[in-house]
Amino acid sequence: MDEFELIRQYFSDLGQDSSGCVELGVGDDCAIVSPPPGQQLVFSIDTLVEGTHFLPDTPAQQIATRLLGATLSDLAAMGARPGFFTLALTLPESDPEWLAAFAEPLAKMAERHGVRLVGGDTTKGPLTLTVQVHGWVEYGRALRRDGACPGDAVYVTGTLGDSRAGLETLLQNIPHSEDVAYLQRRFFAPEPRLSTAQLLTGQASAAIDISDGLLADLQHVLSASHVGACIELEELPLSPALRRFAGEDKAVEWACSGGEDFEVCFTLPPDHEEAVLDSLVHHDVPVWKVGEIRAELGLFVRDAAGERPVTARGFNHFSEHAES
Ligand code: ADP
Ligand code: MG
DSSP, X not given: OOHHHHIIIIISXXXXXXXXXXXXXXXXXXXXXXXXXXXXXXXEEXXXXXXXXXXXXXXXXXHHHHHHHHHHHHHHHTTOXXXXXXXXXXXXXXXXXXXXXXXXXXXXXXXXXXXXXXXXXXXXXXXXXXXXXXXXXXXXXXXXXXXXXXXXXXXXXXXXXHHHHHHHHHHXXXXXXXXXXXXXXHHHSOOOOXXXXXXXXXXXXXXXXXXXXXXXXXXXXXXXXXXXXEEEGGGSOOOHHHHHHHHHHHHHHHHHHOOOOOXXXXXXXXXXXXXXXXXXXXXXXXXXXXXXXXXXXXXXXXXXTEEEEOOOOOOOTTOTTOOO
């Protein structure tokens, strides 16, 4: 199959144009998009490299959902509505079985979240996949990292640490069980918190998606906002499956610095808390208060043993102390 046949067969009609903004998609030199009136364009790009971001021989389905899920999570973190995306594929070979296994879940996820694939690039080489997503947010209403203020509450969506546990089950080849399946799903198929975060625009003072671990990512909010924070370790939302697999101490450690949760951490001024919690009563994703923003700089954690400062240990590709 040559490059053009490959694009035509798998990538020319993928996803859904939920905002009706795509004038011209895959097939020409460029795509054409008309922004909805009054909206700002927000976009983000993510790359997965075999051997660096996923283990060799990871099934194509899992790469697809992780790639688009992680990228859409960045849109969620801004409170944006998804619009369209582009896809750059570097493939060692043109393998129809692999391509079908990759394109099908990608299409399903893109449809579910209302993003249309409008273009990309296809090249031969070591397996590397890049997605750039584009979305819309009402002018001036994006959730940024730089708005947290002393006295704001720190919230997170969903549960934390599951994804890190899912990775561990793969590394250790843990036999299949319901818990293992759940944890691996959390690792391979992150659910971007788009609708939850859209409810926070105009309410939350800052937001970030948790890709490197709660502490590392919250640290970015603190730096951008010139504030500090304290996290209550006993308030961190842990799933029953994580608790059973990892035990309490490891579960808390992974919830703090496990990485790839793709939940959203956001800060809420006290006078917006009630309205936001009301708007989330019938929402399917729970949110949890896990700490507080302070004027005093630095990040602290507190549990029964008392309060102590932490150094955020995030994933850093170019650090000598990189964890993975
Ligand atoms: P050009 O040579 O003009 O850059 P290409 O041959 O790279 O164009 O691509 C032809 C068309 O197919 C373009 O519209 C491009 O956006 C699209 N395309 C290429 N690769 C992909 C892909 N992996 N996914 C979606 N669209 C793609
Ligand atoms: Mg061209």
